[in-house]
Amino acid sequence: MDTKPRLLTILDIITGVLFAIAVGMVFFYAPLEATMGEVQRVFYFHVSSAWVGSLGFAVALVAGILYLVKGDRKWDVVEVAAVEISLVFFFITIASGYIWSALAWHMTVWQAMEPRLATAAIVELVYAAYMLLRQGIEDPDRRARFGAIYVILGFVTVPLTFLSIRLLRSIHPVLFGPGSPNAQGDMAMTSEMYTTFFFSLFVFSVLFVDLLWHRIRLGRLASQVEQLRLKVTH
């Protein structure tokens, strides 16, 4: 593995510090929300996780297209890194989303099938399938090609899935209580909340870049090891 760049170490420290500040802001700076109380604080990191998940997915898509067009294996490394990070952050989004629904609106997982959250869950399944697909292929070139194709297909599915689930919900309206998940956008936010919110988004974006960089380095090492192994066994 190449020696860790100085810039990456600095980025690690900055990320850590920013994250600590963000946590502090969420708990101490942001005011207590009127209807939902302490549970609402999940919102800051829930949305930020969703943001990072989507960012990862977008990066994976671009990397996949670039790999198919250019054939340069480094784009494959970026793609896997982005998918893995997105996998983790979407999982955080889904878990926090369902916990939030359960605590704030006393809804079961099924009742809380809000289109965005359900779409995130399906994207998670697409990632799981992606990982299994890659695991089943030994040839690195084929693995990279198929991975890229599946990411592109998965990406195309997302808007259609979202619309389908919204269709599902609209025809059989579930009786939500006051302050339902669909009223998320209507949550009145004070200026401190806005600040905390946007700062969280910023911090999570920095975290994404940091993690992506680390994971790309790891991916490069892994592909070097694999090339050596192939040379030895053939």
Next chain:
Amino acid sequence: MKSDLPASDKAASLQVERVSAPSAFSGFLRAVAAIIWKDLAAELRSRELLSAMLIFALLVILIFSFALDLDARTRGTVTSGVLWVTFAFAGTLGLSRSMATEKDRGCLDGLLLAPVDRSAIYFGKAIGNLVFMLIVEAIVLPIYSILFGVNLFNLGVLLIVLLGSIGYAAVGTMLSAMAVQTRTRDVLLPILLFPLAIPVLIPAVKATEGFLTGAEMANIWPSINLLLAYDVIFIAVAFMLFDYVVEE
């Protein structure tokens, strides 16, 4: 007879044949038709794929009827879902078997060596798979109607079955072409296919249910639009990406 023509005329006539654009497209169509014909002819002789898909579909319906304990009332609401799950599972069987026989007997390599556009292979296989799915569905629908006393001979239902099957076969053929080249083959296809097939299954179930319960067309149109959008988008995307699936 060409042999009677002087050499220059022969060359000119040959040249004209090679250059004119319509023949390239009709060559494409002929390739697609040839692949479909090959699949149908092979299946006609052995009938192994269709019988496997059909028996599997009927077994799934049987299991559902026991598992859900369908009485007359619930049957009405649940029919649509049961039908589509059955078609999805039977479809998966057909898709993976169809590609597997292609790969195992070296037919895929033969097709790739032929001087046709790679996408002709895709369309040929996809339409072949679609035909198999439709045949199974054509048999399952009347049997379900008779067994459970639900009238499925509804033009709307048949339309939805067609649209849904087109989308499913389009994505399924693409993914089975990938899955067949992995170690885990048959196991992998459902895992790859189902997340991507959700935008087909949800509108298909909704629309089928709508037609069966006699809902207003205004409520059913969104589902039909989604199905059409899915079909068009995925056929286009598959057409663009198939080359990468089979290149060596």
